[in-house]
Amino acid sequence: MDNASRSERSRNAALDAALAIIARDGPGRLTLDAIARESGLSKGGVMHQFRTKEAVLKALLERQMVRFEEFSTPYRAKARAESENPELATEIATVREAANAPNSAALALLAAMVENPDLMALPRDSDLKTIAAIKAEATDPDLAMLRWAAARGLMLGALFGMSPLPRPERDRLFARLLDDSQWHGLEKPARSRSLKAGAPAAKGTSARKRA
Amino acid sequence: MDNASRSERSRNAALDAALAIIARDGPGRLTLDAIARESGLSKGGVMHQFRTKEAVLKALLERQMVRFEEFSTPYRAKARAESENPELATEIATVREAANAPNSAALALLAAMVENPDLMALPRDSDLKTIAAIKAEATDPDLAMLRWAAARGLMLGALFGMSPLPRPERDRLFARLLDDSQWHGLEKPARSRSLKAGAPAAKGTSARKRA
DNA sequence: CTTTACAAACCGTCTAGTCGGTTTTATAAA
DNA sequence: TTTATAAAACCGACTAGACGGTTTGTAAAG
Numbered sequence: 001m002d003n004a005s006r007s008e009r010s011r012n013a014a015l016d017a018a019l020a021i022i023a024r025d026g027p028g029r030l031t032l033d034a035i036a037r038e039s040g041l042s043k044g045g046v047m048h049q050f051r052t053k054e055a056v057l058k059a060l061l062e063r064q065m066v067r068f069e070e071f072s073t074p075y076r077a078k079a080r081a082e083s084e085n086p087e088l089a090t091e092i093a094t095v096r097e098a099a100n101a102p103n104s105a106a107l108a109l110l111a112a113m114v115e116n117p118d119l120m121a122l123p124r125d126s127d128l129k130t131i132a133a134i135k136a137e138a139t140d141p142d143l144a145m146l147r148w149a150a151a152r153g154l155m156l157g158a159l160f161g162m163s164p165l166p167r168p169e170r171d172r173l174f175a176r177l178l179d180d181s182q183w184h185g186l187e188k189p190a191r192s193r194s195l196k197a198g199a200p201a202a203k204g205t206s207a208r209k210r211a
Numbered sequence: 212m213d214n215a216s217r218s219e220r221s222r223n224a225a226l227d228a229a230l231a232i233i234a235r236d237g238p239g240r241l242t243l244d245a246i247a248r249e250s251g252l253s254k255g256g257v258m259h260q261f262r263t264k265e266a267v268l269k270a271l272l273e274r275q276m277v278r279f280e281e282f283s284t285p286y287r288a289k290a291r292a293e294s295e296n297p298e299l300a301t302e303i304a305t306v307r308e309a310a311n312a313p314n315s316a317a318l319a320l321l322a323a324m325v326e327n328p329d330l331m332a333l334p335r336d337s338d339l340k341t342i343a344a345i346k347a348e349a350t351d352p353d354l355a356m357l358r359w360a361a362a363r364g365l366m367l368g369a370l371f372g373m374s375p376l377p378r379p380e381r382d383r384l385f386a387r388l389l390d391d392s393q394w395h396g397l398e399k400p401a402r403s404r405s406l407k408a409g410a411p412a413a414k415g416t417s418a419r420k421r422a
Numbered sequence: 423c424t425t426t427a428c429a430a431a432c433c434g435t436c437t438a439g440t441c442g443g444t445t446t447t448a449t450a451a452a
Numbered sequence: 453t454t455t456a457t458a459a460a461a462c463c464g465a466c467t468a469g470a471c472g473g474t475t476t477g478t479a480a481a482g
Contacts, residue, residue: 003426003481010427028239028325032472042429043473049427053472113371114239114325120372128375145376146361146384152374153364160324161331163363164339165356173357185396214447214460221461242437253463255441260461264438 011049013039015060018111019103027111032056054119057112061122064105071097084180087133088144092151096174099155100167106159140187147177222260224250226271230318238322243267265330268323272333275316279305295391298344299355303362307385310366317370351398358388 001009017038021030032053036043050056072094079086079093098104112119131145138144154170157163165173176182212220228249232241243264247254261267283305290297290304309315323330342356349355365381368374376384387393 001481006427006481026325026328028327031470033470044430044475045428047473051473109371109373110324114237117237117372124373124375127373131374131376142384142387145380146388149364149368149374149384150357150361151364152368153360153362156367157360157363161328162320162335162338163342163360164335165342169356173353173360176353177357182397212447217447217461243439244437254439255464256462258439259463262439 007049010039010041010045011059013041014046014049014056015063016103018056018060019107022107022111023103027107027114030111030115054116057108057115057119058122060108061105061112061119064108065123065126068094068098068105085134085137085144087130087137088147089178089180091130091134091148092174092178095151095155096171096178099158099170099174104155104159106156110160143183143187147183151177218260221250221252221256222270223274224252225257225260225267226274229267229271229322233318233322234313238318238325241322241326265327268319268326268330269333271319272316272323272330275319276334276337279309279316282308296345296348296355298341298348299358300389300391302341302345302359303385303389306362306366307382307389310369310381310385315370317366321370354394354398358394362388 014035017035018030021034021038025034032043032046035041035056036046039046046056050059072090075093076086076090079089083089098106109120109123131148134144134148135141151174154163154165154173157165158170225246228246229241232245232249236245243257244254246252246267247257250257257267261270283301286304287297287301290300294300309317320331320334342359345355345359346352362385365374365376365384368376369381
Protein backbone atom coordinates (compact mmCIF):
# COMPACT_ATOMS: atom_id res chain seq x y z
CA MET A 1 0.00 0.00 0.00
CA ASP A 2 1.34 3.43 -0.79
CA ASN A 3 2.08 5.93 1.91
CA ALA A 4 -0.86 8.24 1.28
CA SER A 5 -3.41 5.45 1.66
CA ARG A 6 -1.60 4.06 4.64
CA SER A 7 -1.74 7.43 6.38
CA GLU A 8 -5.37 7.96 5.60
CA ARG A 9 -6.26 4.53 6.82
CA SER A 10 -4.52 5.22 10.12
CA ARG A 11 -6.04 8.65 10.48
CA ASN A 12 -9.51 7.30 9.92
CA ALA A 13 -8.91 4.41 12.27
CA ALA A 14 -7.86 6.84 14.97
CA LEU A 15 -10.88 9.10 14.42
CA ASP A 16 -13.27 6.16 14.36
CA ALA A 17 -11.76 4.94 17.60
CA ALA A 18 -12.14 8.39 19.14
CA LEU A 19 -15.83 8.49 18.24
CA ALA A 20 -16.41 5.02 19.61
CA ILE A 21 -14.77 5.95 22.90
CA ILE A 22 -16.76 9.14 23.29
CA ALA A 23 -20.01 7.34 22.54
CA ARG A 24 -19.27 4.44 24.85
CA ASP A 25 -17.39 5.99 27.77
CA GLY A 26 -18.06 9.69 27.53
CA PRO A 27 -15.80 12.50 26.40
CA GLY A 28 -13.93 12.52 29.69
CA ARG A 29 -12.45 9.14 28.87
CA LEU A 30 -11.08 10.17 25.52
CA THR A 31 -7.30 9.91 25.87
CA LEU A 32 -4.51 9.39 23.39
CA ASP A 33 -3.69 6.03 24.93
CA ALA A 34 -7.32 4.98 24.66
CA ILE A 35 -7.38 5.99 21.01
CA ALA A 36 -4.25 3.96 20.37
CA ARG A 37 -5.67 0.93 22.16
CA GLU A 38 -9.05 1.14 20.43
CA SER A 39 -7.67 1.74 16.95
CA GLY A 40 -5.00 -0.95 17.10
CA LEU A 41 -2.32 1.61 16.37
CA SER A 42 0.50 2.39 18.73
CA LYS A 43 0.57 5.67 20.50
CA GLY A 44 3.54 6.68 18.41
CA GLY A 45 1.52 5.99 15.31
CA VAL A 46 -1.31 8.15 16.49
CA MET A 47 1.06 10.94 17.41
CA HIS A 48 2.68 10.72 14.02
CA GLN A 49 -0.64 11.44 12.33
CA PHE A 50 -1.77 14.07 14.84
CA ARG A 51 0.82 16.13 16.61
CA THR A 52 -1.42 16.96 19.56
CA LYS A 53 -4.66 15.84 21.08
CA GLU A 54 -6.28 19.06 19.98
CA ALA A 55 -5.33 18.18 16.40
CA VAL A 56 -7.25 14.93 16.80
CA LEU A 57 -10.36 16.78 17.97
CA LYS A 58 -10.10 19.32 15.20
CA ALA A 59 -9.71 16.65 12.55
CA LEU A 60 -12.61 14.72 14.01
CA LEU A 61 -14.81 17.78 14.01
CA GLU A 62 -13.89 18.64 10.45
CA ARG A 63 -14.44 15.12 9.19
CA GLN A 64 -17.88 14.98 10.77
CA MET A 65 -18.80 18.34 9.31
CA VAL A 66 -17.76 17.17 5.87
CA ARG A 67 -19.86 14.05 6.24
CA PHE A 68 -22.94 15.99 7.10
CA GLU A 69 -22.36 18.33 4.23
CA GLU A 70 -22.19 15.33 1.95
CA PHE A 71 -25.60 14.43 3.22
CA SER A 72 -27.14 17.88 3.16
CA THR A 73 -25.96 19.06 -0.25
CA PRO A 74 -27.91 16.57 -2.38
CA TYR A 75 -30.83 16.87 0.01
CA ARG A 76 -30.90 20.62 -0.47
CA ALA A 77 -30.91 20.19 -4.24
CA LYS A 78 -33.99 18.04 -3.98
CA ALA A 79 -35.63 20.22 -1.37
CA ARG A 80 -35.33 23.30 -3.53
CA ALA A 81 -37.69 21.67 -5.98
CA GLU A 82 -40.12 20.28 -3.46
CA SER A 83 -40.23 22.43 -0.38
CA GLU A 84 -41.30 25.95 0.37
CA ASN A 85 -38.42 26.33 2.79
CA PRO A 86 -35.60 24.26 1.35
CA GLU A 87 -32.95 25.56 3.72
CA LEU A 88 -35.02 24.80 6.77
CA ALA A 89 -36.01 21.42 5.40
CA THR A 90 -32.38 20.56 4.71
CA GLU A 91 -31.30 21.57 8.17
CA ILE A 92 -34.06 19.61 9.85
CA ALA A 93 -33.32 16.52 7.80
CA THR A 94 -29.61 16.81 8.50
CA VAL A 95 -30.20 17.19 12.20
CA ARG A 96 -32.49 14.16 12.07
CA GLU A 97 -29.66 12.28 10.46
CA ALA A 98 -27.35 13.34 13.27
CA ALA A 99 -29.88 12.15 15.82
CA ASN A 100 -30.16 8.72 14.25
CA ALA A 101 -26.53 8.10 13.40
CA PRO A 102 -24.98 6.15 16.24
CA ASN A 103 -21.70 8.04 16.07
CA SER A 104 -22.78 11.51 15.35
CA ALA A 105 -21.01 14.76 14.80
CA ALA A 106 -22.46 16.13 17.97
CA LEU A 107 -20.40 13.72 20.02
CA ALA A 108 -17.29 15.18 18.47
CA LEU A 109 -18.62 18.58 19.31
CA LEU A 110 -19.08 17.63 22.91
CA ALA A 111 -15.55 16.32 23.22
CA ALA A 112 -14.18 19.44 21.57
CA MET A 113 -16.06 21.64 23.98
CA VAL A 114 -14.65 19.86 26.99
CA GLU A 115 -11.10 19.95 25.79
CA ASN A 116 -10.98 23.30 24.09
CA PRO A 117 -14.05 25.51 23.79
CA ASP A 118 -12.44 27.53 21.04
CA LEU A 119 -12.92 24.67 18.62
CA MET A 120 -16.63 25.40 18.75
CA ALA A 121 -15.98 28.35 16.49
CA LEU A 122 -15.89 26.02 13.50
CA PRO A 123 -19.46 24.73 13.68
CA ARG A 124 -20.71 28.02 15.05
CA ASP A 125 -19.72 29.91 11.95
CA SER A 126 -21.37 27.33 9.78
CA ASP A 127 -24.48 27.61 11.94
CA LEU A 128 -24.60 31.35 11.48
CA LYS A 129 -24.92 30.94 7.74
CA THR A 130 -27.54 28.26 8.10
CA ILE A 131 -29.63 30.44 10.36
CA ALA A 132 -29.37 33.40 8.04
CA ALA A 133 -30.44 31.28 5.09
CA ILE A 134 -33.40 29.87 6.98
CA LYS A 135 -34.59 33.28 8.04
CA ALA A 136 -34.14 34.73 4.59
CA GLU A 137 -36.49 32.27 2.94
CA ALA A 138 -39.14 32.29 5.65
CA THR A 139 -42.40 34.21 5.69
CA ASP A 140 -42.36 33.90 9.45
CA PRO A 141 -38.71 33.81 10.51
CA ASP A 142 -39.45 33.28 14.18
CA LEU A 143 -41.58 30.26 13.46
CA ALA A 144 -38.83 28.89 11.24
CA MET A 145 -36.32 29.35 14.05
CA LEU A 146 -38.61 27.50 16.41
CA ARG A 147 -38.88 24.57 14.03
CA TRP A 148 -35.11 24.64 13.77
CA ALA A 149 -34.73 24.79 17.55
CA ALA A 150 -37.15 21.90 17.98
CA ALA A 151 -35.11 19.77 15.62
CA ARG A 152 -31.99 20.58 17.61
CA GLY A 153 -33.74 19.83 20.86
CA LEU A 154 -34.81 16.42 19.62
CA MET A 155 -31.34 15.65 18.37
CA LEU A 156 -29.42 16.76 21.42
CA GLY A 157 -31.83 14.96 23.69
CA ALA A 158 -31.36 11.74 21.79
CA LEU A 159 -27.63 12.14 21.62
CA PHE A 160 -27.00 12.87 25.24
CA GLY A 161 -29.41 10.25 26.41
CA MET A 162 -31.46 13.00 27.98
CA SER A 163 -34.88 12.69 26.48
CA PRO A 164 -36.21 9.19 26.52
CA LEU A 165 -38.33 9.55 23.38
CA PRO A 166 -38.58 6.25 21.58
CA ARG A 167 -37.32 6.16 18.04
CA PRO A 168 -40.66 5.98 16.23
CA GLU A 169 -41.98 8.97 18.14
CA ARG A 170 -38.89 10.95 17.33
CA ASP A 171 -39.28 10.05 13.67
CA ARG A 172 -42.89 11.15 13.72
CA LEU A 173 -41.98 14.48 15.30
CA PHE A 174 -39.21 15.07 12.79
CA ALA A 175 -41.61 14.30 9.97
CA ARG A 176 -44.07 16.85 11.27
CA LEU A 177 -41.34 19.44 11.64
CA LEU A 178 -40.39 18.88 8.03
CA ASP A 179 -43.89 19.12 6.64
CA ASP A 180 -44.48 22.74 5.69
CA SER A 181 -48.19 22.23 5.25
CA GLN A 182 -48.57 21.55 8.97
CA TRP A 183 -47.24 24.94 10.00
CA HIS A 184 -49.25 27.29 7.88
CA GLY A 185 -51.94 27.81 10.46
CA LEU A 186 -50.00 30.27 12.53
CA GLU A 187 -47.56 32.03 10.33
CA LYS A 188 -47.23 35.68 10.96
CA PRO A 189 -45.73 38.03 8.41
CA ALA A 190 -42.15 38.86 9.12
CA ARG A 191 -42.36 42.50 9.92
CA SER A 192 -45.47 42.89 12.02
CA ARG A 193 -45.25 43.36 15.74
CA SER A 194 -46.82 40.78 17.97
CA LEU A 195 -50.57 40.75 17.72
CA LYS A 196 -51.14 38.61 20.73
CA ALA A 197 -54.29 40.28 21.93
CA GLY A 198 -55.92 41.02 18.63
CA ALA A 199 -57.77 38.69 16.36
CA PRO A 200 -55.32 36.01 15.46
CA ALA A 201 -57.14 34.94 12.35
CA ALA A 202 -55.68 31.56 12.89
CA LYS A 203 -57.00 29.48 10.06
CA GLY A 204 -56.54 30.63 6.60
CA THR A 205 -54.00 33.33 6.63
CA SER A 206 -51.44 31.15 5.10
CA ALA A 207 -52.59 30.73 1.57
CA ARG A 208 -50.63 33.60 0.26
CA LYS A 209 -47.39 31.80 0.13
CA ARG A 210 -45.73 31.17 -3.10
CA ALA A 211 -48.04 28.25 -3.63
CA MET B 212 -21.91 26.61 64.84
CA ASP B 213 -23.30 23.14 65.26
CA ASN B 214 -22.03 20.24 63.21
CA ALA B 215 -25.01 19.94 60.92
CA SER B 216 -24.83 23.55 59.82
CA ARG B 217 -21.08 23.41 59.52
CA SER B 218 -21.31 20.40 57.24
CA GLU B 219 -23.99 21.95 55.11
CA ARG B 220 -22.07 25.15 54.81
CA SER B 221 -19.01 23.27 53.61
CA ARG B 222 -20.97 21.11 51.22
CA ASN B 223 -22.63 24.12 49.68
CA ALA B 224 -19.35 25.99 49.46
CA ALA B 225 -17.85 23.05 47.58
CA LEU B 226 -20.78 22.79 45.19
CA ASP B 227 -20.82 26.53 44.57
CA ALA B 228 -17.12 26.37 43.82
CA ALA B 229 -17.66 23.48 41.43
CA LEU B 230 -20.31 25.40 39.51
CA ALA B 231 -18.13 28.48 39.31
CA ILE B 232 -15.23 26.44 37.95
CA ILE B 233 -17.34 24.73 35.32
CA ALA B 234 -18.84 28.02 34.19
CA ARG B 235 -15.52 29.84 34.10
CA ASP B 236 -13.01 27.21 32.97
CA GLY B 237 -15.10 24.44 31.47
CA PRO B 238 -15.94 21.01 32.81
CA GLY B 239 -12.52 19.67 31.88
CA ARG B 240 -10.92 21.86 34.52
CA LEU B 241 -13.08 20.65 37.36
CA THR B 242 -10.71 18.92 39.78
CA LEU B 243 -10.95 18.22 43.47
CA ASP B 244 -7.98 20.46 44.16
CA ALA B 245 -9.60 23.25 42.20
CA ILE B 246 -12.77 22.84 44.23
CA ALA B 247 -10.76 23.00 47.43
CA ARG B 248 -8.93 26.12 46.29
CA GLU B 249 -12.07 27.88 45.06
CA SER B 250 -14.16 27.04 48.09
CA GLY B 251 -11.55 27.90 50.68
CA LEU B 252 -11.73 24.42 52.12
CA SER B 253 -8.82 22.04 52.21
CA LYS B 254 -8.69 18.99 50.04
CA GLY B 255 -9.24 16.84 53.08
CA GLY B 256 -12.28 18.86 54.03
CA VAL B 257 -13.80 18.37 50.62
CA MET B 258 -13.05 14.66 50.73
CA HIS B 259 -14.64 14.42 54.12
CA GLN B 260 -17.92 15.72 52.75
CA PHE B 261 -17.77 13.80 49.48
CA ARG B 262 -15.97 10.52 49.38
CA THR B 263 -15.35 10.62 45.64
CA LYS B 264 -15.46 13.09 42.80
CA GLU B 265 -18.48 11.33 41.42
CA ALA B 266 -20.26 12.00 44.72
CA VAL B 267 -19.60 15.70 44.19
CA LEU B 268 -21.15 15.61 40.73
CA LYS B 269 -24.13 13.66 41.95
CA ALA B 270 -24.74 16.06 44.81
CA LEU B 271 -24.37 19.02 42.49
CA LEU B 272 -26.85 17.55 40.06
CA GLU B 273 -29.34 16.85 42.79
CA ARG B 274 -29.04 20.27 44.32
CA GLN B 275 -29.60 21.97 40.98
CA MET B 276 -32.60 19.79 40.29
CA VAL B 277 -34.08 20.81 43.62
CA ARG B 278 -33.50 24.46 42.83
CA PHE B 279 -35.33 24.22 39.56
CA GLU B 280 -38.15 22.47 41.25
CA GLU B 281 -38.33 25.34 43.67
CA PHE B 282 -38.75 27.58 40.67
CA SER B 283 -41.20 25.42 38.79
CA THR B 284 -43.55 24.51 41.63
CA PRO B 285 -44.95 27.98 42.31
CA TYR B 286 -44.93 28.68 38.59
CA ARG B 287 -47.03 25.61 37.98
CA ALA B 288 -49.50 26.73 40.62
CA LYS B 289 -50.00 30.00 38.81
CA ALA B 290 -49.99 28.38 35.39
CA ARG B 291 -52.79 26.04 36.37
CA ALA B 292 -55.05 29.02 36.75
CA GLU B 293 -53.93 30.88 33.66
CA SER B 294 -52.77 28.47 31.01
CA GLU B 295 -54.45 25.78 28.97
CA ASN B 296 -51.35 23.63 29.27
CA PRO B 297 -49.90 24.38 32.67
CA GLU B 298 -47.40 21.52 32.62
CA LEU B 299 -46.01 22.55 29.27
CA ALA B 300 -45.96 26.18 30.26
CA THR B 301 -44.11 25.35 33.45
CA GLU B 302 -41.53 23.28 31.65
CA ILE B 303 -40.91 25.93 29.01
CA ALA B 304 -40.55 28.64 31.63
CA THR B 305 -38.20 26.49 33.67
CA VAL B 306 -36.07 25.71 30.68
CA ARG B 307 -35.96 29.41 29.84
CA GLU B 308 -34.78 30.02 33.37
CA ALA B 309 -32.03 27.47 32.87
CA ALA B 310 -30.99 29.17 29.67
CA ASN B 311 -30.73 32.57 31.30
CA ALA B 312 -29.31 31.68 34.70
CA PRO B 313 -25.56 32.13 34.65
CA ASN B 314 -24.98 29.07 36.84
CA SER B 315 -27.52 26.77 35.45
CA ALA B 316 -28.40 23.21 36.21
CA ALA B 317 -27.36 22.41 32.72
CA LEU B 318 -23.74 23.14 33.58
CA ALA B 319 -23.90 20.49 36.24
CA LEU B 320 -25.44 18.19 33.69
CA LEU B 321 -22.63 18.86 31.30
CA ALA B 322 -19.97 18.09 33.88
CA ALA B 323 -21.75 14.92 34.88
CA MET B 324 -21.96 13.78 31.30
CA VAL B 325 -18.26 14.31 30.81
CA GLU B 326 -17.22 12.50 33.92
CA ASN B 327 -19.77 9.76 34.11
CA PRO B 328 -22.63 9.49 31.62
CA ASP B 329 -24.52 7.17 33.94
CA LEU B 330 -25.35 10.10 36.17
CA MET B 331 -27.70 11.30 33.45
CA ALA B 332 -30.18 8.76 34.69
CA LEU B 333 -31.25 11.14 37.44
CA PRO B 334 -32.58 13.95 35.27
CA ARG B 335 -33.81 11.46 32.72
CA ASP B 336 -36.25 9.90 35.13
CA SER B 337 -37.53 13.29 36.12
CA ASP B 338 -37.93 14.14 32.44
CA LEU B 339 -40.02 11.06 31.87
CA LYS B 340 -42.63 12.29 34.29
CA THR B 341 -42.60 15.78 32.85
CA ILE B 342 -43.15 14.43 29.36
CA ALA B 343 -45.99 12.23 30.47
CA ALA B 344 -47.68 15.15 32.21
CA ILE B 345 -47.31 17.38 29.17
CA LYS B 346 -48.78 14.79 26.87
CA ALA B 347 -51.64 14.03 29.20
CA GLU B 348 -52.94 17.58 29.23
CA ALA B 349 -52.47 18.29 25.53
CA THR B 350 -55.12 18.19 22.84
CA ASP B 351 -52.30 17.66 20.36
CA PRO B 352 -49.55 15.80 22.22
CA ASP B 353 -47.11 15.82 19.33
CA LEU B 354 -47.36 19.56 18.97
CA ALA B 355 -46.81 19.92 22.70
CA MET B 356 -43.70 17.77 22.45
CA LEU B 357 -42.41 19.93 19.65
CA ARG B 358 -42.86 23.08 21.69
CA TRP B 359 -41.05 21.31 24.51
CA ALA B 360 -38.26 20.21 22.18
CA ALA B 361 -37.90 23.72 20.82
CA ALA B 362 -37.47 25.10 24.32
CA ARG B 363 -34.77 22.54 24.97
CA GLY B 364 -33.08 23.31 21.70
CA LEU B 365 -32.93 27.00 22.54
CA MET B 366 -31.59 26.29 26.00
CA LEU B 367 -28.92 23.82 24.96
CA GLY B 368 -27.82 26.04 22.13
CA ALA B 369 -27.34 28.92 24.52
CA LEU B 370 -25.57 26.73 27.03
CA PHE B 371 -23.05 25.23 24.66
CA GLY B 372 -22.45 28.48 22.87
CA MET B 373 -23.64 26.71 19.77
CA SER B 374 -26.43 28.84 18.48
CA PRO B 375 -25.49 32.47 18.30
CA LEU B 376 -28.98 33.74 18.94
CA PRO B 377 -28.87 37.07 20.72
CA ARG B 378 -30.62 37.27 24.03
CA PRO B 379 -33.62 39.38 22.95
CA GLU B 380 -34.37 37.02 20.09
CA ARG B 381 -34.20 34.04 22.40
CA ASP B 382 -36.56 35.78 24.79
CA ARG B 383 -38.98 36.51 21.97
CA LEU B 384 -38.92 32.89 20.85
CA PHE B 385 -39.48 31.62 24.35
CA ALA B 386 -42.40 34.00 24.75
CA ARG B 387 -43.97 32.68 21.59
CA LEU B 388 -43.45 29.10 22.72
CA LEU B 389 -45.23 29.90 25.95
CA ASP B 390 -48.19 31.65 24.39
CA ASP B 391 -50.88 29.04 23.82
CA SER B 392 -52.93 31.32 21.61
CA GLN B 393 -50.20 31.29 18.99
CA TRP B 394 -50.37 27.54 18.49
CA HIS B 395 -54.05 26.96 18.03
CA GLY B 396 -53.95 27.21 14.29
CA LEU B 397 -52.52 23.78 13.76
CA GLU B 398 -53.62 21.60 16.58
CA LYS B 399 -54.67 18.17 15.62
CA PRO B 400 -56.71 16.03 17.96
CA ALA B 401 -54.89 13.33 19.80
CA ARG B 402 -54.79 10.05 18.01
CA SER B 403 -57.46 7.63 18.98
CA ARG B 404 -56.19 6.61 22.34
CA SER B 405 -58.06 7.16 25.53
CA LEU B 406 -56.09 10.04 26.87
CA LYS B 407 -58.89 12.32 27.78
CA ALA B 408 -62.28 10.98 28.49
CA GLY B 409 -64.91 12.18 26.13
CA ALA B 410 -62.50 13.72 23.66
CA PRO B 411 -64.09 13.66 20.25
CA ALA B 412 -62.36 10.93 18.37
CA ALA B 413 -60.51 12.00 15.32
CA LYS B 414 -61.93 10.97 12.01
CA GLY B 415 -59.87 8.43 10.18
CA THR B 416 -56.75 6.73 11.28
CA SER B 417 -54.26 9.43 11.16
CA ALA B 418 -53.40 12.97 11.12
CA ARG B 419 -53.68 13.77 7.56
CA LYS B 420 -52.38 17.01 6.29
CA ARG B 421 -54.89 19.72 6.15
CA ALA B 422 -55.72 20.67 2.65
C1' DC C 423 19.80 5.90 0.46
C1' DT C 424 16.18 9.05 2.14
C1' DT C 425 11.81 9.76 3.77
C1' DT C 426 7.64 8.27 5.77
C1' DA C 427 4.81 5.26 8.85
C1' DC C 428 4.75 3.10 12.82
C1' DA C 429 6.28 0.86 17.49
C1' DA C 430 7.60 1.03 22.34
C1' DA C 431 9.91 2.67 26.13
C1' DC C 432 10.13 6.70 28.59
C1' DC C 433 9.43 11.60 31.06
C1' DG C 434 7.36 15.29 33.77
C1' DT C 435 3.02 16.77 35.32
C1' DC C 436 -1.39 16.43 37.09
C1' DT C 437 -5.20 14.07 39.55
C1' DA C 438 -8.14 11.23 42.51
C1' DG C 439 -7.92 9.34 46.55
C1' DT C 440 -5.38 8.13 51.27
C1' DC C 441 -3.71 8.88 55.84
C1' DG C 442 -2.06 10.46 60.20
C1' DG C 443 -2.80 14.23 62.85
C1' DT C 444 -5.27 18.69 64.71
C1' DT C 445 -9.19 21.46 65.86
C1' DT C 446 -14.02 22.02 66.84
C1' DT C 447 -18.39 20.36 68.60
C1' DA C 448 -21.29 16.92 71.32
C1' DT C 449 -22.34 14.34 75.46
C1' DA C 450 -22.47 13.77 80.13
C1' DA C 451 -20.51 12.76 84.57
C1' DA C 452 -18.61 15.26 88.57
C1' DT D 453 -19.58 25.10 85.57
C1' DT D 454 -15.91 22.18 84.97
C1' DT D 455 -13.79 18.34 83.14
C1' DA D 456 -13.31 13.98 80.62
C1' DT D 457 -14.21 11.48 76.45
C1' DA D 458 -15.79 10.66 72.15
C1' DA D 459 -17.13 11.92 67.61
C1' DA D 460 -17.30 14.78 63.73
C1' DA D 461 -15.08 18.34 60.80
C1' DC D 462 -10.99 19.65 58.89
C1' DC D 463 -6.11 19.93 57.31
C1' DG D 464 -2.20 19.12 54.11
C1' DA D 465 1.50 16.04 52.85
C1' DC D 466 1.77 11.98 50.29
C1' DT D 467 1.09 8.07 46.69
C1' DA D 468 -0.08 5.39 42.73
C1' DG D 469 -1.45 5.76 38.43
C1' DA D 470 -3.04 8.19 34.25
C1' DC D 471 -2.18 11.68 31.14
C1' DG D 472 -0.07 14.36 27.01
C1' DG D 473 3.85 14.41 24.74
C1' DT D 474 9.01 13.00 23.50
C1' DT D 475 12.63 10.07 22.17
C1' DT D 476 14.71 6.25 20.18
C1' DG D 477 14.48 2.47 17.20
C1' DT D 478 12.79 -0.24 12.94
C1' DA D 479 10.61 -1.53 8.78
C1' DA D 480 8.41 -0.30 4.56
C1' DA D 481 7.80 2.96 0.62
C1' DG D 482 9.84 5.94 -2.76
